[in-house]
Amino acid sequence: MTDLPRPTTMSELIGPHLPFLRRYARALTGNQDSGDRHAAATLEAILVDPTCFDQSIGGKAGLFKVFHSIWSSAGAPVPEASDGLRGRAMAHMAKLTPNTREALLLHTVEGFSLDDVGAIMGLSGDEAQALVDLARKEMQQSVQGRVLIIEDEAIIAMDLEGIVTMMGHEVTGIARTRDAAVKMALEHKPDLILTDIQLADNSSGIDAINQILPDHDAPVIFITAFPERLLTGERPEPAFLIAKPYEPDQVISAVSQAMFFASTETLKA
Structure with a gap:
């Protein structure tokens, strides 16, 4: 049967x-x-x-x-x-x-x-x-600003820089580690931050963001191959999250949205 x-x-x-x-x-x-x-x-x-x-x-x-x-x-x-x-x-x-x-x-x-x-x-x-x-x-016509990219893979960082620049935004710097990211954020005060989770020296993009936000209020977009680390169902979670590999349209949409909403919710390490 x-x-x-x-x-x-x-x-x-x-x-x-x-x-x-x-x-x-x-x-x-x-x-x-x-x-x-x-x-x-x-x-x-x-x-x-x-x-x-x-x-x-x-x-x-x-x-x-x-x-x-x-x-x-x-x-x-x-x-x-x-x-x-x-x-x-x-x-x-x-x-x-x-x-x-x-x-x-x-x-x-x-x-x-x-x-x-x-x-x-x-x-x-x-x-x-x-x-x-x-x-x-x-x-894209309504909001333009300064963007910090935290990404340790050079090709991806260059691609993100190209997308952000094409949208009319200024890239203030590209950081490969937590310490470099924190330093750049304090020096240049970006309007938006794009960050990976796993960085070059095994430091964390989450840690970098948690160090930056108390001193500088800026929206954050996580772009990561490990979205499950962020979409846990626990609080807090980021409002803007893109999984790798990404499409340029996803980045364009998220950057536009983040500039509008300026959500600073992120994760605790």
């Missing part, structure tokens, strides 16, 4: 994608607590009414579609403006065309096809493409 395949449970469909939903929610809100609240509301909605979860478009896309429905019904909230770097970021956010930021993140950071982005947001693939293009244009 041939055993019939066991039906896939809802937790099996959703569970593997939760870390990425949390990453997306944090990038949208610029804040870990706010992002996690929206992610939790998504899970609660599915528990209350499982029919809202569209399995036909896949587990990840179905999960993000429920999130987007909740996000949109809440008015796609942008955090209230405040003083300092985050306040300036919120002022820029208020000028963005609605839905452009969401489409850009879904496509370039979360890796959804334009058709999937459309399915999640209730749009056609062509409409999703138009939103992504507009998001890139608006974000």
